[in-house]
Amino acid sequence: MSILVPDNTLITATVEEGRQLAMKMARLVVKATQPDAEVREQLRAVYAKDASLLIQISLVTATEFATIAAANNYWRGGPATAQD
């Protein structure tokens, strides 16, 4: 199975990086489920112009981000190190 979590950690230096990780991790699930890059590119043309699918993508990002934010203690007081 392709990699699901870049760098094998949920800890990021900033909120922005945490948000990017959330989007990346969601896409990596789709990649692991549909490994064919060509098919994924065809699907991109579908969801990028579909209001409902774009909203569903933002729901997945929000759900992933909730976990990443908790892992980083909401970036309150410097990045949560692995030993926090």
Added chain:
Amino acid sequence: MSILVPDNTLITATVEEGRQLAMKMARLVVKATQPDAEVREQLRAVYAKDASLLIQISLVTATEFATIAAANNYWRGGPATAQD
């Protein structure tokens, strides 16, 4: 990728600002997924008149807001500073 988190923080002075941040962060995911402003404007005409899509948008906002509210300790007792 376009910015996903304005000011790179989840901490806001008030609940209202936290709620606005939730809506903004959801929209920024759509913008990062569909960078073409014209396409997004066309989609706006679709979802702004569709009961199901408007309800889905409120579900995304509720999910984002849950994370932001936790980050701000529900604004109980003054804004949660980054050192909280």
Added chain:
Amino acid sequence: MSILVPDNTLITATVEEGRQLAMKMARLVVKATQPDAEVREQLRAVYAKDASLLIQISLVTATEFATIAAANNYWRGGPATAQD
């Protein structure tokens, strides 16, 4: 943007008020997304007779309420004051 959080607080005196706030906050997201009251009234005629949309509305309310209930410490032992 129209107001998203009445009185700018998640703290309510009772569970019932917290539940009403959850429904109100969900509606205010729709209002901020579709400011035209006439359009919203037309949409009301749609969702108020659609089982799926009514169920989706209850999912949004449940999600909003989870945050409000946590903010109020589940109203266990008197209302959680802002200093809790």
Added chain:
Amino acid sequence: MSILVPDNTLITATVEEGRQLAMKMARLVVKATQPDAEVREQLRAVYAKDASLLIQISLVTATEFATIAAANNYWRGGPATAQD
């Protein structure tokens, strides 16, 4: 608006009562959104025979129950009193 939370509390003596409260609170949102009992009865005939709608109802119940279970400290060690 009709009552949203029977007895204005999330605290129940047992898990079973907490589960029943979750279902009841979800239905009371639908009632507050569609006050006409006749319409709701017609909708019941629709969702009670629709696999997707029945599954969506169980998702709402699961989401409501998560909040009620947390409010009752998962009924671990006697009912969580309001002073817990």
Added chain:
Amino acid sequence: MSILVPDNTLITATVEEGRQLAMKMARLVVKATQPDAEVREQLRAVYAKDASLLIQISLVTATEFATIAAANNYWRGGPATAQD
């Protein structure tokens, strides 16, 4: 109303039992909503061959399981007794 929570507890000896309880509790909501076993059997023939409905069922299970796992303190260090 039919029973919603077998043995009236969320506490299970193992993760596997907790997972089975999550699936069981979701099904019991459907049973309470549609008491007719024949109708439920007809619906089973529908959802068991529908990718979207099977995915929705796994979403409900995931949501129920989150609550049961928290109730059991994620089965870290022996089963969480009711007095935990």
Added chain:
Amino acid sequence: MSILVPDNTLITATVEEGRQLAMKMARLVVKATQPDAEVREQLRAVYAKDASLLIQISLVTATEFATIAAANNYWRGGPATAQD
């Protein structure tokens, strides 16, 4: 019923393994609901080319992962042992 939780634990050595467990546990719910491998293979051909279903799968994974991440204390400071 077929096994729902490989090794009967939510504890994993790494984030990547936790993510894989989330995907596996979601699939095992589908397997328990539809035991026929041939039917599941036919469904795979459907969802692997459907943008909406792929997004729904990522939502289920995100929801499962939230529970597994909490169980592992977000892998902050070595794997959370069963006695944590």
